[in-house]
Amino acid sequence: MINITSSRNDTYKIIHKIASSASQRRKNNLYVVEGEKIVREAIMSSQGVVKIVVNNVGLELINELNISKDIEIVLLDDELFETVSDTVNSQGIIALMKIKDYSITQINFNRVLIIDRVQDPGNVGTLIRSADAFAFDLIISLKGSCDIYNPKVVRATMGSIFHLPIVKDLTNKETLNILNNKKTTIYSTNLSHKAISIGEVNVKHPFAIVIGNESKGVSSFWIEAADSNVIIPISGNAESLNAAVAGSIIMYQFSCM
Amino acid sequence: MINITSSRNDTYKIIHKIASSASQRRKNNLYVVEGEKIVREAIMSSQGVVKIVVNNVGLELINELNISKDIEIVLLDDELFETVSDTVNSQGIIALMKIKDYSITQINFNRVLIIDRVQDPGNVGTLIRSADAFAFDLIISLKGSCDIYNPKVVRATMGSIFHLPIVKDLTNKETLNILNNKKTTIYSTNLSHKAISIGEVNVKHPFAIVIGNESKGVSSFWIEAADSNVIIPISGNAESLNAAVAGSIIMYQFSCM
Numbered sequence: 001m002i003n004i005t006s007s008r009n010d011t012y013k014i015i016h017k018i019a020s021s022a023s024q025r026r027k028n029n030l031y032v033v034e035g036e037k038i039v040r041e042a043i044m045s046s047q048g049v050v051k052i053v054v055n056n057v058g059l060e061l062i063n064e065l066n067i068s069k070d071i072e073i074v075l076l077d078d079e080l081f082e083t084v085s086d087t088v089n090s091q092g093i094i095a096l097m098k099i100k101d102y103s104i105t106q107i108n109f110n111r112v113l114i115i116d117r118v119q120d121p122g123n124v125g126t127l128i129r130s131a132d133a134f135a136f137d138l139i140i141s142l143k144g145s146c147d148i149y150n151p152k153v154v155r156a157t158m159g160s161i162f163h164l165p166i167v168k169d170l171t172n173k174e175t176l177n178i179l180n181n182k183k184t185t186i187y188s189t190n191l192s193h194k195a196i197s198i199g200e201v202n203v204k205h206p207f208a209i210v211i212g213n214e215s216k217g218v219s220s221f222w223i224e225a226a227d228s229n230v231i232i233p234i235s236g237n238a239e240s241l242n243a244a245v246a247g248s249i250i251m252y253q254f255s256c257m
Numbered sequence: 258m259i260n261i262t263s264s265r266n267d268t269y270k271i272i273h274k275i276a277s278s279a280s281q282r283r284k285n286n287l288y289v290v291e292g293e294k295i296v297r298e299a300i301m302s303s304q305g306v307v308k309i310v311v312n313n314v315g316l317e318l319i320n321e322l323n324i325s326k327d328i329e330i331v332l333l334d335d336e337l338f339e340t341v342s343d344t345v346n347s348q349g350i351i352a353l354m355k356i357k358d359y360s361i362t363q364i365n366f367n368r369v370l371i372i373d374r375v376q377d378p379g380n381v382g383t384l385i386r387s388a389d390a391f392a393f394d395l396i397i398s399l400k401g402s403c404d405i406y407n408p409k410v411v412r413a414t415m416g417s418i419f420h421l422p423i424v425k426d427l428t429n430k431e432t433l434n435i436l437n438n439k440k441t442t443i444y445s446t447n448l449s450h451k452a453i454s455i456g457e458v459n460v461k462h463p464f465a466i467v468i469g470n471e472s473k474g475v476s477s478f479w480i481e482a483a484d485s486n487v488i489i490p491i492s493g494n495a496e497s498l499n500a501a502v503a504g505s506i507i508m509y510q511f512s513c514m
Binding site: 164 | 388391456496
Protein backbone atom coordinates (compact mmCIF):
# COMPACT_ATOMS: atom_id res chain seq x y z
CA MET A 1 0.00 0.00 0.00
CA ILE A 2 1.16 3.51 -0.70
CA ASN A 3 -0.02 6.51 1.30
CA ILE A 4 -0.23 9.76 -0.66
CA THR A 5 -0.43 13.09 1.15
CA SER A 6 0.68 15.52 -1.57
CA SER A 7 -1.11 16.64 -4.71
CA ARG A 8 2.27 16.69 -6.46
CA ASN A 9 2.52 12.90 -6.28
CA ASP A 10 2.49 11.39 -9.81
CA THR A 11 0.09 8.54 -8.98
CA TYR A 12 -2.37 11.02 -7.49
CA LYS A 13 -2.08 13.19 -10.59
CA ILE A 14 -2.95 10.27 -12.87
CA ILE A 15 -5.98 9.28 -10.79
CA HIS A 16 -7.18 12.86 -10.73
CA LYS A 17 -6.82 13.22 -14.51
CA ILE A 18 -8.70 9.98 -15.18
CA ALA A 19 -11.53 10.96 -12.85
CA SER A 20 -12.00 14.38 -14.39
CA SER A 21 -11.16 14.28 -18.10
CA ALA A 22 -12.63 12.30 -20.99
CA SER A 23 -9.58 12.90 -23.18
CA GLN A 24 -7.27 11.63 -20.43
CA ARG A 25 -9.43 8.51 -20.04
CA ARG A 26 -9.16 7.91 -23.77
CA LYS A 27 -5.40 8.56 -23.86
CA ASN A 28 -4.61 6.30 -20.89
CA ASN A 29 -7.34 3.72 -21.54
CA LEU A 30 -8.39 3.93 -17.90
CA TYR A 31 -11.51 4.94 -15.96
CA VAL A 32 -12.75 4.97 -12.38
CA VAL A 33 -15.67 3.32 -10.60
CA GLU A 34 -16.72 4.50 -7.15
CA GLY A 35 -18.54 2.96 -4.20
CA GLU A 36 -18.35 -0.29 -2.28
CA LYS A 37 -20.88 -2.27 -4.30
CA ILE A 38 -19.47 -1.59 -7.76
CA VAL A 39 -15.84 -1.93 -6.63
CA ARG A 40 -16.72 -5.29 -5.10
CA GLU A 41 -18.33 -6.39 -8.38
CA ALA A 42 -15.31 -5.15 -10.35
CA ILE A 43 -12.96 -7.25 -8.22
CA MET A 44 -15.14 -10.37 -8.20
CA SER A 45 -15.77 -10.37 -11.93
CA SER A 46 -12.14 -9.71 -12.92
CA GLN A 47 -12.97 -6.53 -14.79
CA GLY A 48 -9.41 -5.22 -15.13
CA VAL A 49 -8.90 -3.45 -11.81
CA VAL A 50 -5.53 -1.65 -11.85
CA LYS A 51 -5.54 0.09 -8.47
CA ILE A 52 -7.85 0.44 -5.49
CA VAL A 53 -7.95 4.00 -4.15
CA VAL A 54 -9.29 4.62 -0.63
CA ASN A 55 -9.51 7.25 2.09
CA ASN A 56 -9.53 6.36 5.78
CA VAL A 57 -13.16 5.28 5.63
CA GLY A 58 -12.67 3.05 2.60
CA LEU A 59 -9.51 1.57 4.11
CA GLU A 60 -11.65 -0.44 6.53
CA LEU A 61 -13.25 -2.28 3.59
CA ILE A 62 -9.96 -3.47 2.15
CA ASN A 63 -9.58 -6.63 4.23
CA GLU A 64 -12.95 -8.10 3.32
CA LEU A 65 -12.51 -7.44 -0.38
CA ASN A 66 -10.13 -10.26 -1.19
CA ILE A 67 -7.96 -8.17 -3.47
CA SER A 68 -5.33 -9.97 -5.53
CA LYS A 69 -1.73 -9.09 -4.73
CA ASP A 70 -0.95 -7.54 -8.08
CA ILE A 71 -3.50 -4.78 -7.52
CA GLU A 72 -1.89 -1.78 -5.81
CA ILE A 73 -3.76 -0.13 -2.96
CA VAL A 74 -3.49 3.65 -2.70
CA LEU A 75 -4.48 5.49 0.48
CA LEU A 76 -5.24 9.16 -0.17
CA ASP A 77 -5.58 11.85 2.48
CA ASP A 78 -9.25 12.82 2.88
CA GLU A 79 -8.77 16.15 1.10
CA LEU A 80 -7.06 14.53 -1.87
CA PHE A 81 -9.68 11.79 -2.02
CA GLU A 82 -12.43 14.39 -2.25
CA THR A 83 -10.86 15.86 -5.39
CA VAL A 84 -11.12 12.51 -7.21
CA SER A 85 -14.51 11.48 -5.80
CA ASP A 86 -17.70 12.22 -7.71
CA THR A 87 -20.19 11.56 -4.92
CA VAL A 88 -21.22 13.69 -1.98
CA ASN A 89 -21.54 10.87 0.52
CA SER A 90 -18.58 8.87 -0.63
CA GLN A 91 -17.93 5.43 0.78
CA GLY A 92 -14.26 6.22 0.39
CA ILE A 93 -13.42 3.59 -2.20
CA ILE A 94 -12.62 3.88 -5.91
CA ALA A 95 -11.20 1.38 -8.40
CA LEU A 96 -9.01 2.51 -11.26
CA MET A 97 -9.95 0.26 -14.19
CA LYS A 98 -8.71 -0.64 -17.66
CA ILE A 99 -11.13 0.21 -20.45
CA LYS A 100 -12.07 -3.03 -22.20
CA ASP A 101 -11.20 -3.13 -25.85
CA TYR A 102 -13.85 -4.89 -27.90
CA SER A 103 -13.30 -6.07 -31.43
CA ILE A 104 -16.72 -5.33 -32.77
CA THR A 105 -16.54 -7.71 -35.71
CA GLN A 106 -16.24 -10.61 -33.28
CA ILE A 107 -19.31 -9.76 -31.23
CA ASN A 108 -22.44 -11.76 -31.93
CA PHE A 109 -25.52 -9.72 -31.33
CA ASN A 110 -29.24 -9.94 -31.45
CA ARG A 111 -30.36 -6.73 -29.71
CA VAL A 112 -28.32 -3.55 -30.17
CA LEU A 113 -28.74 -0.11 -28.62
CA ILE A 114 -27.26 2.81 -30.59
CA ILE A 115 -26.62 5.96 -28.56
CA ASP A 116 -26.70 8.88 -31.01
CA ARG A 117 -25.21 11.97 -29.32
CA VAL A 118 -27.10 11.66 -26.02
CA GLN A 119 -25.44 14.29 -23.81
CA ASP A 120 -26.62 13.89 -20.24
CA PRO A 121 -24.47 11.40 -18.28
CA GLY A 122 -27.43 10.27 -16.17
CA ASN A 123 -29.39 9.49 -19.33
CA VAL A 124 -26.51 7.55 -20.90
CA GLY A 125 -25.93 5.52 -17.72
CA THR A 126 -29.64 4.81 -17.34
CA LEU A 127 -29.87 3.64 -20.97
CA ILE A 128 -26.97 1.22 -20.36
CA ARG A 129 -28.70 -0.10 -17.21
CA SER A 130 -32.00 -0.62 -19.06
CA ALA A 131 -30.28 -2.25 -22.06
CA ASP A 132 -28.69 -4.70 -19.62
CA ALA A 133 -32.07 -5.34 -17.94
CA PHE A 134 -33.77 -6.11 -21.26
CA ALA A 135 -31.01 -8.50 -22.39
CA PHE A 136 -29.43 -6.35 -25.06
CA ASP A 137 -26.09 -7.77 -26.09
CA LEU A 138 -24.32 -4.78 -27.64
CA ILE A 139 -24.29 -1.02 -27.13
CA ILE A 140 -22.69 1.32 -29.66
CA SER A 141 -22.05 4.86 -28.49
CA LEU A 142 -21.60 7.07 -31.55
CA LYS A 143 -19.08 9.92 -31.86
CA GLY A 144 -20.44 13.04 -30.17
CA SER A 145 -22.19 11.17 -27.32
CA CYS A 146 -21.30 11.75 -23.68
CA ASP A 147 -18.22 9.68 -22.71
CA ILE A 148 -19.52 6.38 -21.33
CA TYR A 149 -16.60 6.29 -18.86
CA ASN A 150 -17.60 9.61 -17.30
CA PRO A 151 -17.96 8.79 -13.55
CA LYS A 152 -21.58 10.02 -13.55
CA VAL A 153 -22.41 7.63 -16.41
CA VAL A 154 -20.68 4.74 -14.66
CA ARG A 155 -22.58 5.44 -11.43
CA ALA A 156 -25.95 5.57 -13.20
CA THR A 157 -25.30 2.17 -14.84
CA MET A 158 -25.34 0.57 -11.35
CA GLY A 159 -22.81 -2.04 -12.47
CA SER A 160 -24.34 -2.72 -15.88
CA ILE A 161 -21.27 -1.19 -17.52
CA PHE A 162 -19.56 -4.53 -16.72
CA HIS A 163 -22.33 -6.73 -18.10
CA LEU A 164 -22.36 -6.19 -21.85
CA PRO A 165 -19.98 -4.98 -24.56
CA ILE A 166 -20.08 -1.23 -25.17
CA VAL A 167 -18.20 0.05 -28.21
CA LYS A 168 -17.64 3.78 -28.30
CA ASP A 169 -16.73 6.62 -30.65
CA LEU A 170 -17.84 4.82 -33.82
CA THR A 171 -18.91 6.90 -36.80
CA ASN A 172 -22.36 6.58 -38.35
CA LYS A 173 -20.91 4.85 -41.43
CA GLU A 174 -18.83 2.32 -39.50
CA THR A 175 -21.87 1.48 -37.41
CA LEU A 176 -24.19 1.14 -40.38
CA ASN A 177 -21.70 -1.22 -42.08
CA ILE A 178 -21.56 -3.45 -39.02
CA LEU A 179 -25.35 -3.56 -38.75
CA ASN A 180 -25.80 -4.21 -42.47
CA ASN A 181 -23.21 -6.99 -42.48
CA LYS A 182 -25.31 -8.89 -39.97
CA LYS A 183 -28.60 -8.02 -41.67
CA THR A 184 -29.79 -6.04 -38.67
CA THR A 185 -33.20 -4.32 -38.77
CA ILE A 186 -32.75 -0.70 -37.69
CA TYR A 187 -35.44 1.14 -35.72
CA SER A 188 -35.02 4.85 -35.25
CA THR A 189 -37.08 6.97 -32.88
CA ASN A 190 -38.61 9.89 -34.67
CA LEU A 191 -41.12 12.43 -33.47
CA SER A 192 -41.55 14.45 -36.65
CA HIS A 193 -41.46 11.81 -39.36
CA LYS A 194 -44.15 9.39 -40.38
CA ALA A 195 -43.62 6.81 -37.66
CA ILE A 196 -45.15 3.55 -36.44
CA SER A 197 -46.43 3.25 -32.88
CA ILE A 198 -44.02 0.94 -30.99
CA GLY A 199 -46.77 -1.46 -30.00
CA GLU A 200 -47.56 -2.12 -33.66
CA VAL A 201 -44.08 -2.95 -34.89
CA ASN A 202 -43.43 -6.47 -36.10
CA VAL A 203 -39.93 -6.69 -34.61
CA LYS A 204 -37.41 -8.57 -36.75
CA HIS A 205 -34.21 -9.94 -35.20
CA PRO A 206 -31.41 -9.06 -35.00
CA PHE A 207 -32.42 -5.46 -34.43
CA ALA A 208 -30.92 -2.14 -33.42
CA ILE A 209 -32.73 0.78 -31.73
CA VAL A 210 -31.32 4.28 -32.24
CA ILE A 211 -31.88 6.80 -29.40
CA GLY A 212 -31.09 10.43 -30.18
CA ASN A 213 -29.96 13.64 -28.57
CA GLU A 214 -32.13 15.17 -25.80
CA SER A 215 -33.14 18.25 -27.76
CA LYS A 216 -32.36 17.43 -31.39
CA GLY A 217 -33.49 13.80 -31.49
CA VAL A 218 -32.00 11.21 -33.84
CA SER A 219 -29.79 12.55 -36.64
CA SER A 220 -31.08 12.58 -40.22
CA PHE A 221 -28.48 9.91 -41.09
CA TRP A 222 -30.30 7.34 -38.93
CA ILE A 223 -33.78 8.50 -39.88
CA GLU A 224 -32.78 7.78 -43.48
CA ALA A 225 -30.91 4.56 -42.67
CA ALA A 226 -33.68 3.07 -40.51
CA ASP A 227 -35.90 0.27 -41.74
CA SER A 228 -38.67 1.77 -39.61
CA ASN A 229 -39.17 5.01 -37.75
CA VAL A 230 -41.06 4.37 -34.52
CA ILE A 231 -42.86 6.52 -31.98
CA ILE A 232 -44.14 6.06 -28.43
CA PRO A 233 -47.84 6.97 -28.32
CA ILE A 234 -48.33 9.99 -26.04
CA SER A 235 -51.88 10.85 -25.13
CA GLY A 236 -51.26 13.61 -22.57
CA ASN A 237 -49.90 17.15 -22.65
CA ALA A 238 -46.14 16.59 -22.47
CA GLU A 239 -44.39 17.26 -25.77
CA SER A 240 -41.95 14.40 -25.35
CA LEU A 241 -40.38 11.97 -22.90
CA ASN A 242 -36.96 12.05 -21.27
CA ALA A 243 -34.42 10.37 -23.62
CA ALA A 244 -33.52 7.57 -21.18
CA VAL A 245 -37.20 6.90 -20.47
CA ALA A 246 -38.08 6.82 -24.18
CA GLY A 247 -35.20 4.44 -24.96
CA SER A 248 -36.10 2.20 -22.03
CA ILE A 249 -39.78 1.99 -22.99
CA ILE A 250 -38.85 0.95 -26.53
CA MET A 251 -36.34 -1.62 -25.27
CA TYR A 252 -39.00 -2.98 -22.89
CA GLN A 253 -41.66 -3.13 -25.61
CA PHE A 254 -39.36 -4.77 -28.18
CA SER A 255 -38.03 -7.27 -25.66
CA CYS A 256 -41.64 -8.45 -25.09
CA MET A 257 -42.12 -9.18 -28.80
CA MET B 258 -38.58 47.28 -12.71
CA ILE B 259 -36.28 47.23 -9.71
CA ASN B 260 -32.53 46.78 -10.07
CA ILE B 261 -30.86 44.95 -7.18
CA THR B 262 -27.11 45.16 -6.68
CA SER B 263 -26.74 44.15 -3.04
CA SER B 264 -27.21 40.76 -1.37
CA ARG B 265 -28.68 42.61 1.62
CA ASN B 266 -31.75 43.61 -0.36
CA ASP B 267 -34.89 41.98 1.08
CA THR B 268 -36.39 40.97 -2.26
CA TYR B 269 -33.13 39.29 -3.24
CA LYS B 270 -33.05 37.46 0.08
CA ILE B 271 -36.57 36.05 -0.46
CA ILE B 272 -35.75 34.87 -4.00
CA HIS B 273 -32.55 33.24 -2.77
CA LYS B 274 -34.36 31.44 0.05
CA ILE B 275 -37.09 30.13 -2.26
CA ALA B 276 -34.54 28.87 -4.78
CA SER B 277 -32.46 27.03 -2.20
CA SER B 278 -34.68 25.74 0.60
CA ALA B 279 -37.63 23.34 0.62
CA SER B 280 -38.83 24.56 4.01
CA GLN B 281 -38.78 28.18 2.82
CA ARG B 282 -40.78 27.19 -0.26
CA ARG B 283 -43.33 25.51 1.96
CA LYS B 284 -43.48 28.43 4.41
CA ASN B 285 -43.89 31.10 1.71
CA ASN B 286 -45.91 28.99 -0.73
CA LEU B 287 -43.59 30.03 -3.55
CA TYR B 288 -41.18 28.32 -5.96
CA VAL B 289 -39.02 29.23 -8.95
CA VAL B 290 -38.92 28.07 -12.56
CA GLU B 291 -35.91 28.86 -14.74
CA GLY B 292 -35.27 29.23 -18.46
CA GLU B 293 -36.96 31.04 -21.33
CA LYS B 294 -39.25 28.23 -22.46
CA ILE B 295 -40.80 27.38 -19.11
CA VAL B 296 -41.09 31.05 -18.04
CA ARG B 297 -42.88 31.77 -21.30
CA GLU B 298 -45.27 28.87 -20.63
CA ALA B 299 -45.84 30.06 -17.05
CA ILE B 300 -46.83 33.53 -18.28
CA MET B 301 -49.01 32.31 -21.14
CA SER B 302 -50.94 29.80 -19.08
CA SER B 303 -51.53 32.13 -16.10
CA GLN B 304 -49.78 29.85 -13.65
CA GLY B 305 -49.48 32.35 -10.80
CA VAL B 306 -46.30 34.24 -11.70
CA VAL B 307 -45.43 36.65 -8.89
CA LYS B 308 -42.17 38.15 -10.16
CA ILE B 309 -39.86 37.80 -13.16
CA VAL B 310 -36.18 37.80 -12.19
CA VAL B 311 -33.55 38.45 -14.86
CA ASN B 312 -29.90 39.27 -15.33
CA ASN B 313 -28.63 41.41 -18.21
CA VAL B 314 -28.97 38.54 -20.66
CA GLY B 315 -32.54 37.71 -19.62
CA LEU B 316 -33.47 41.39 -19.67
CA GLU B 317 -33.47 41.31 -23.46
CA LEU B 318 -36.30 38.75 -23.41
CA ILE B 319 -38.63 40.90 -21.34
CA ASN B 320 -40.18 42.91 -24.15
CA GLU B 321 -41.30 39.91 -26.20
CA LEU B 322 -42.84 38.16 -23.20
CA ASN B 323 -46.01 40.19 -22.89
CA ILE B 324 -45.87 40.38 -19.12
CA SER B 325 -48.91 41.76 -17.33
CA LYS B 326 -48.34 45.00 -15.42
CA ASP B 327 -49.03 43.56 -11.99
CA ILE B 328 -46.00 41.23 -12.26
CA GLU B 329 -42.88 42.92 -10.90
CA ILE B 330 -39.66 42.62 -12.88
CA VAL B 331 -36.45 42.29 -10.88
CA LEU B 332 -33.06 42.85 -12.50
CA LEU B 333 -30.25 41.20 -10.53
CA ASP B 334 -26.55 41.85 -11.01
CA ASP B 335 -24.91 38.88 -12.74
CA GLU B 336 -23.21 37.71 -9.55
CA LEU B 337 -26.42 37.80 -7.56
CA PHE B 338 -28.32 36.07 -10.35
CA GLU B 339 -25.84 33.19 -10.30
CA THR B 340 -26.57 32.52 -6.63
CA VAL B 341 -30.27 31.95 -7.38
CA SER B 342 -29.79 30.13 -10.69
CA ASP B 343 -29.67 26.34 -10.80
CA THR B 344 -28.31 25.91 -14.32
CA VAL B 345 -24.78 26.22 -15.65
CA ASN B 346 -25.71 27.83 -18.96
CA SER B 347 -28.46 30.04 -17.67
CA GLN B 348 -30.66 31.98 -20.06
CA GLY B 349 -30.86 34.64 -17.36
CA ILE B 350 -34.55 34.40 -16.63
CA ILE B 351 -36.45 33.01 -13.65
CA ALA B 352 -40.09 33.29 -12.60
CA LEU B 353 -41.09 33.35 -8.95
CA MET B 354 -44.36 31.42 -8.76
CA LYS B 355 -47.19 30.73 -6.33
CA ILE B 356 -47.58 27.08 -5.38
CA LYS B 357 -51.05 25.98 -6.47
CA ASP B 358 -53.24 24.72 -3.70
CA TYR B 359 -55.37 21.77 -4.75
CA SER B 360 -58.34 20.56 -2.82
CA ILE B 361 -57.87 16.87 -3.40
CA THR B 362 -61.44 15.87 -2.66
CA GLN B 363 -62.57 17.98 -5.62
CA ILE B 364 -60.26 16.40 -8.17
CA ASN B 365 -61.75 13.83 -10.49
CA PHE B 366 -59.20 11.23 -11.44
CA ASN B 367 -58.84 8.13 -13.51
CA ARG B 368 -55.04 7.55 -13.53
CA VAL B 369 -53.03 8.42 -10.42
CA LEU B 370 -49.28 8.27 -9.80
CA ILE B 371 -48.19 7.90 -6.17
CA ILE B 372 -44.60 8.93 -5.46
CA ASP B 373 -43.50 7.02 -2.35
CA ARG B 374 -40.30 8.59 -0.99
CA VAL B 375 -38.45 8.86 -4.32
CA GLN B 376 -35.36 10.93 -3.45
CA ASP B 377 -33.57 11.95 -6.62
CA PRO B 378 -34.94 15.23 -8.03
CA GLY B 379 -34.22 14.13 -11.61
CA ASN B 380 -36.25 10.96 -11.04
CA VAL B 381 -39.19 12.85 -9.51
CA GLY B 382 -39.23 15.40 -12.33
CA THR B 383 -38.98 12.69 -14.98
CA LEU B 384 -41.88 10.77 -13.37
CA ILE B 385 -44.03 13.91 -13.49
CA ARG B 386 -43.12 14.43 -17.17
CA SER B 387 -44.00 10.82 -18.04
CA ALA B 388 -47.26 10.92 -16.04
CA ASP B 389 -48.24 13.98 -18.07
CA ALA B 390 -47.28 12.23 -21.32
CA PHE B 391 -49.42 9.19 -20.50
CA ALA B 392 -52.46 11.29 -19.57
CA PHE B 393 -52.39 10.75 -15.82
CA ASP B 394 -54.68 13.21 -14.11
CA LEU B 395 -53.35 13.29 -10.54
CA ILE B 396 -49.98 12.89 -8.84
CA ILE B 397 -49.69 12.44 -5.09
CA SER B 398 -46.25 12.93 -3.61
CA LEU B 399 -46.15 11.25 -0.20
CA LYS B 400 -44.39 12.64 2.87
CA GLY B 401 -40.68 11.85 2.72
CA SER B 402 -40.38 12.29 -1.06
CA CYS B 403 -38.09 14.87 -2.63
CA ASP B 404 -39.79 18.30 -2.70
CA ILE B 405 -41.55 18.58 -6.06
CA TYR B 406 -40.79 22.32 -6.13
CA ASN B 407 -37.03 21.73 -5.91
CA PRO B 408 -35.63 23.61 -8.97
CA LYS B 409 -34.02 20.40 -10.28
CA VAL B 410 -37.39 18.62 -10.16
CA VAL B 411 -39.12 21.52 -11.89
CA ARG B 412 -36.48 21.58 -14.64
CA ALA B 413 -36.75 17.81 -15.26
CA THR B 414 -40.55 18.08 -15.66
CA MET B 415 -39.98 20.22 -18.79
CA GLY B 416 -43.16 22.18 -18.10
CA SER B 417 -45.31 19.21 -17.08
CA ILE B 418 -45.45 20.57 -13.53
CA PHE B 419 -48.06 23.02 -14.90
CA HIS B 420 -50.15 20.41 -16.68
CA LEU B 421 -51.72 18.28 -13.98
CA PRO B 422 -52.58 18.56 -10.29
CA ILE B 423 -49.80 17.46 -7.93
CA VAL B 424 -50.69 17.12 -4.27
CA LYS B 425 -47.76 16.86 -1.92
CA ASP B 426 -46.86 15.83 1.62
CA LEU B 427 -49.86 13.55 2.10
CA THR B 428 -49.58 10.68 4.56
CA ASN B 429 -50.09 7.07 3.54
CA LYS B 430 -53.43 6.92 5.37
CA GLU B 431 -54.84 10.14 3.91
CA THR B 432 -53.89 8.92 0.45
CA LEU B 433 -55.40 5.48 0.94
CA ASN B 434 -58.66 7.04 2.12
CA ILE B 435 -58.86 9.22 -0.97
CA LEU B 436 -58.18 6.26 -3.25
CA ASN B 437 -60.66 4.00 -1.45
CA ASN B 438 -63.39 6.64 -1.53
CA LYS B 439 -63.23 6.61 -5.29
CA LYS B 440 -62.89 2.81 -5.53
CA THR B 441 -59.43 3.09 -7.05
CA THR B 442 -57.49 -0.06 -7.91
CA ILE B 443 -54.00 0.21 -6.42
CA TYR B 444 -50.97 -1.29 -8.18
CA SER B 445 -47.72 -1.36 -6.27
CA THR B 446 -44.35 -2.16 -7.79
CA ASN B 447 -42.64 -4.93 -5.89
CA LEU B 448 -39.46 -6.79 -6.68
CA SER B 449 -39.46 -9.23 -3.80
CA HIS B 450 -43.11 -10.17 -3.38
CA LYS B 451 -45.22 -12.51 -5.47
CA ALA B 452 -45.97 -10.12 -8.32
CA ILE B 453 -47.73 -10.13 -11.68
CA SER B 454 -45.85 -9.19 -14.83
CA ILE B 455 -47.12 -5.77 -15.98
CA GLY B 456 -48.11 -7.08 -19.42
CA GLU B 457 -50.49 -9.57 -17.82
CA VAL B 458 -52.42 -7.20 -15.58
CA ASN B 459 -56.10 -6.68 -16.32
CA VAL B 460 -56.06 -2.96 -15.52
CA LYS B 461 -59.19 -1.67 -13.77
CA HIS B 462 -60.03 2.04 -13.78
CA PRO B 463 -59.65 4.28 -11.91
CA PHE B 464 -56.22 3.10 -10.89
CA ALA B 465 -53.17 4.28 -8.96
CA ILE B 466 -49.56 3.16 -9.47
CA VAL B 467 -47.18 3.39 -6.51
CA ILE B 468 -43.48 4.01 -7.31
CA GLY B 469 -41.02 3.55 -4.45
CA ASN B 470 -37.70 4.78 -3.16
CA GLU B 471 -34.60 4.20 -5.31
CA SER B 472 -32.94 1.75 -2.93
CA LYS B 473 -35.72 0.58 -0.61
CA GLY B 474 -38.57 0.27 -3.12
CA VAL B 475 -42.21 0.71 -2.14
CA SER B 476 -43.01 0.77 1.59
CA SER B 477 -44.70 -2.21 3.22
CA PHE B 478 -47.81 -0.05 3.77
CA TRP B 479 -48.45 0.08 0.02
CA ILE B 480 -47.43 -3.49 -0.65
CA GLU B 481 -50.14 -4.48 1.84
CA ALA B 482 -52.67 -1.91 0.62
CA ALA B 483 -52.26 -2.76 -3.07
CA ASP B 484 -54.87 -4.74 -4.99
CA SER B 485 -52.01 -6.16 -7.06
CA ASN B 486 -48.25 -6.14 -6.79
CA VAL B 487 -46.72 -5.85 -10.25
CA ILE B 488 -43.26 -6.38 -11.72
CA ILE B 489 -41.51 -5.43 -14.97
CA PRO B 490 -40.08 -8.59 -16.54
CA ILE B 491 -36.29 -8.33 -16.66
CA SER B 492 -34.47 -10.92 -18.71
CA GLY B 493 -30.92 -9.55 -18.54
CA ASN B 494 -28.28 -9.12 -15.87
CA ALA B 495 -29.27 -5.82 -14.24
CA GLU B 496 -30.81 -6.27 -10.80
CA SER B 497 -33.33 -3.51 -11.30
CA LEU B 498 -34.28 -0.46 -13.34
CA ASN B 499 -33.92 3.22 -12.51
CA ALA B 500 -37.00 4.36 -10.51
CA ALA B 501 -38.13 6.92 -13.09
CA VAL B 502 -37.68 4.40 -15.90
CA ALA B 503 -39.61 1.70 -14.03
CA GLY B 504 -42.47 4.08 -13.23
CA SER B 505 -42.57 5.33 -16.81
CA ILE B 506 -42.65 1.83 -18.30
CA ILE B 507 -45.58 0.87 -16.07
CA MET B 508 -47.43 4.10 -16.90
CA TYR B 509 -46.82 3.43 -20.60
CA GLN B 510 -47.98 -0.19 -20.36
CA PHE B 511 -51.09 0.62 -18.33
CA SER B 512 -52.02 3.53 -20.59
CA CYS B 513 -52.07 1.08 -23.55
CA MET B 514 -54.58 -1.17 -21.80
